[in-house]
Amino acid sequence: MQLWRDGRGGSEPAWLEKLQRTSMADLRVDGFPGVHDEDWKYTASVATRALDEHDWQPARMLAAGEAAGKAAAEAAADFAAGFARAAHERGADLAFFVDGRLSAELSSSSVGGGAGGGAQVIGLAAALADSPANGEHAALLERHLGGVADHQSAITQLNTGLFGDGALVLVPDGCACERAVELVFFSTGNEVVAHPRVLVVAGAGSSLDLTERYVGVEAESENGGRSRAVTNPVTELLLERDARMTHLRLQDESKEVVHLGRIEARVQQGAEYNSQVLVTGGRLVRIEIRVRLEGRGARTVLRGLSLVNGRRFADFHTLVDHVEPGGSSNQLYRSVLAGNGRSVFTGRVVVHEGASGSNAGQRNDALLLSDGAHASSRPQLEIYNDDVSCTHGATTGQLDERSLFYLRQRGLSVDEASSLLARAFATEALQGVLKGELLDELEKLVAGRLAAGSTGVNSYEVSS
Amino acid sequence: MSLLSVKDLHVSVAGNRILNGLELELEAGQVHALMGPNGSGKSTLALLLAGHPAYKVEKGSVSYQGRDLLDMAADERAREGVFLSFQYPVEIPGVSTGYFLKAAVNAGRRHRGEDELDAMDFLDIAREQLKLVGMDEAFLHRSLNEGFSGGEKKRCEIFQMAMLEPRLAILDETDSGLDVDALKAVGSGVNALRTPERGMLIITHYQRLLDYIVPDRTHVIMGGRIVRSGDAELAREVEQRGYGWLEEAAAASAA
Structure with a gap:
């Protein structure tokens, strides 16, 4: 495979060059996982095929408008304007990225500016370029960028080796941030590969609502075929003592996008990390979530939902490490499958020696709306301590005949009843993390995608 | 023309014959009670009339408002005015009672060529009808039947019936598991819904619901067919004497 480094130009700190070079070397030595890798056997063939496409352009070579083409750029601008308006009304700080690159004009004016009492959002490329002059950011980036993530992950290796831009979010100690931070990654779908990288450092006792949205429009590529793209985002989250974070990752890109993403969270003593992932788009989506409860009494609630129709594929991969005593984790992941859709859930919980009094719950359910759909579930519990409470369960089934x-x-009608039941099933996997307008928005999105209509629930449309 | 006309009905489920030549005529405006011991075929008749796919008609016919009921799918029957109050209402987590019922009411209205109710109109009507069964508006926001007590489930069934305004209402053991208060609420709710256009078939094992809802006719079903019909007095007689004497009488008449 030919891989383009999504470079930033200009001089860069030596640690960064070393980090990126090492990561690419690791990936070359290990190779991108194949079908014989147990963790990748369902995902590998499509993912490597997508990455093997040699004629795809690296997003960073061209300005956003050029890379996207005129029509796509206009679509992006329209889309961004809508998001920006909504974000402004919600009182959020919006950073808008086009094909992985921060667009200053589409972002809130606060992005790149001072903290102003809330979280500080800075474009990663800018933060890195500025670093020789900005000792504070440089030291922080050197210490934490790549410091949260697990470098064994191929997704992380690929991203670390190739990222060009992204966001650095700094939450001051004790900041009860009223303004949410919204990161929007817009894919023009025009045969580009984007490797956005996000680092969030949430200071002690702070609280933050963070949303990441991966979105796009259906576009024709220049040679007239279906547009394609790869998005490979990695988000590193460090929650210092007693910090609280609510995090949404929405993947609603066009149905030709391959999305390989990873979320890594380190949760220190008394801190609480709550994550909601919703997958409604993409051709192949794999999202890996790793949460390390590394302080006493650290907590996490993880929710995930995928809606998978046509020939699409969605793969959730979670790993929760209970390292210190008294931690709790609660996972619920669900998928609704139609057509020949396919979903995979691999959920691993490791309770380490010494993590006494840990409480871990994990549940995974799949609803099959058609005979051609298929779901796989692989729960894995590894417990090295007696004094713990762990539960897990997995179900795969069809709509309940008695309810129908x-x-x-x-x-x-059968169609309306099926839609209602599918929505009820799906919506449960949206409870427990988000609330208020954001929850309403996701519930509406899911209801719309699972609505009964002329196409019927069994072939529900995924539009973008 | 009868509202409901069942002729020589033979029905099996999973290969077992449950109904054996059942005959029943129900006129609009009438309330009929159907009594019988366990396993006599009462619930089979209720579910069959509602269109449950598990029941197979071997022989006979069912006509509803002059149309072949057996030719209609379950949801079409419902939109045409057939309502079943379930013996065991299904709990459906994640679907609010109000949302579901508005969808159901509007499915019927669309079918009849009427305008759909908006949320405000629906709420106005729902508030009135909730009073009928002594339920609180908060029920509209709860998941359908989820965590409802036995009495709440049955009140909710009657509330749905009031909202859907069926032509033919079949109440399948609506009295089972009810305390006296719930029984009274259900009874007065049903009485309020007796209209000249509506026919009701009240299926029960015991007579006690019939203290509150006095039927125009009473039928006793045994072995999958009606063995005796009479007026409200027959229900009291069954209550006093049990079913044994009817079984003997049926056997004697068959011999």
Whole structure:
């Protein structure tokens, strides 16, 4: 495979060059995982095929407008304007990226500026370029960028080796941030590969609402075929003592996008990390989530939902490490599958020696709306301590016949009843992390995608 | 023309014959009670009339408002005005009672060519009908039947019936598991819904619901067919004497 480094130009600190070079060397030595790798056997063939496409352009070579083409750039601008308006109304700081690159004009004016009492959001390329003059950021980036992530992950290796831009989010100690931070990654879908990198350092006792949205429009590529793209985002989150974070990652890119993403969180003593992932787009999506409860009493609630139709594929991969005593983790991941959709869930919980009094719950359910759909579930518990409470469960099933009959007896068509039940199933995997307007927005998005209509729930449309 | 006309109905489920030549005529405006011991085919008749796919008609016919009921899918029957109050209402987590019922009411209205109710209109009507069964508006926001007590489930069934305004209502053991208060609420709710256009078939094992809802006719079903019909007095007689004497009488008449 030919891989383009998404470079920033200009001089860069030596540690960064070394980090990126080492990461690419690791990836070359290890090779991108193949179908014989147990963790990748369902995902590998499509992922490597996508990465093997040699004629794809690296996003960083061209300005956003050029890379996207005129029509796509206009679509991006329209899209961004809508997001920016909404973010402004919500009182959020918005950083808008086009094909992985920060667009200053589409972002809030606060991005890149001072903290102003809340979280500080800085473009990563800018933070790195500035670093010789900005000792504070340089030291912080050197210490934490790549310091949270697990370098054994191929997704991380690829991103670390090739990232060009992204965001650095700094939350001051004790900051109860009223303004949410919204990062929007817009993919023009025009045969580009983007490797955005996000680092969030949440100071002691702070609280932050963070959203990452990966979105795009359906676009024709220049040779007239279906547009394609690869998005490979890695987000590193460091929650210092007693920090709280609510984090949404929404993947709603066009249905030709290959999305290989990873979230890494280190949760220190008394801190709480709550994550919601929603996958509604993409051709192949793999999202890896690793949470390390590395301080006493650290907590995490993890929720994930994927809606998978047509020939699409979605893979959730979670790893929760209970390292210190008294931690708790609670996972619920669900998928709704139609057509020939396919989903995979691999959930690993490791309770380390010494992590006494840990409480870990994990649940994974798949709802199959068609005969052609398929779901795989692989829960893995590794417990090296006696004094713990761990539960896990996995189900795969179809719509409940008794419920269907009950709803039909009240006059709902098969289509309407199926849609209602599928939405109820899906919506449960949106509870427990988000609330208020953001939760409403996701519930509406899911309801819209699973709505009964002329196409029927069994072939529900995924539009972008 | 009868609202419901069942002729020589033979029905099996999973290869077992449950109904054996059942005959029943129900006129609009009438309330009929159907009583019988366990396993006599009461619930089979209820579910069959509602269109449950597990039941197979071997022989006979069912006509509803002059149309072949057996030719209609379950949801079409419902939109045409057939309502079943379930013996065991299904708990459906994640679907709010209000949302579901508005969808159901509007499915019927669309079918009849009427305008759909918006949320405000729906709420106005729902508030009125909730009073009928002594339920609080908060029920509309709860997941359908989830965590409802036995009494709440049955009140909710009658509330749905009031909202859907069926032509034919079949109440399948609506009295089972109810305390006296719930029984009274259900009884008065049902009485309020007795209209000249509506026919009701009240299926019960015991007579106690019939203290509150006095039927125009009472039928006793045994072995999958009606063995005796009479007026409200028959229900009291069954309550006093049990079913044994009817079984003997049926056997004697068959011999």
